[in-house]
Amino acid sequence: MNKTLVHRDYTIAGTDIMLSIYRDRLEMTSPGRLPNSVTVEGIKRGQRYARNQTLVYIMKDYGYVEYRGMGINSKIIPGMLKHNGTEPDLIEDENSFKVRLWREKSEKR
Numbered sequence: 001m002n003k004t005l006v007h008r009d010y011t012i013a014g015t016d017i018m019l020s021i022y023r024d025r026l027e028m029t030s031p032g033r034l035p036n037s038v039t040v041e042g043i044k045r046g047q048r049y050a051r052n053q054t055l056v057y058i059m060k061d062y063g064y065v066e067y068r069g070m071g072i073n074s075k076i077i078p079g080m081l082k083h084n085g086t087e088p089d090l091i092e093d094e095n096s097f098k099v100r101l102w103r104e105k106s107e108k109r
Contacts, residue, residue, distance in 0.1 A: 008032065009033075034092050
């Protein structure tokens with residue numbers, strides 16, 4: 001979740017990061033599109049970006065993040081594959097970016 005806080009687009013007012021817990025999945029939705037030339041496939045490969053480098057430094061100093069741009073690539077994808085054999089759904093639409101983690105492999109649709 002700390003990565004979501006670091007990457008959130010804070011220029012969008014009136015909306016918050018949403019954490020939704022369902023019977024079959026967990027969804028984290030962050031306001032705003034992916035920045036610049038960042039793509040979902042790029043994120044899976046470890047493409048790096050920082051909307052607010054100062055916030056990244058602060059989170060790193062307090063031990064909340066290790067280094068920039070590797071959370072999905074080196075932690076979330078391997079963790080989910082180990083947990084249940086699924087990769088997270090990374091969904092970008094015109095107003096937000098969502099990470100969906102499935103509880104069980106068979107429940108993924």
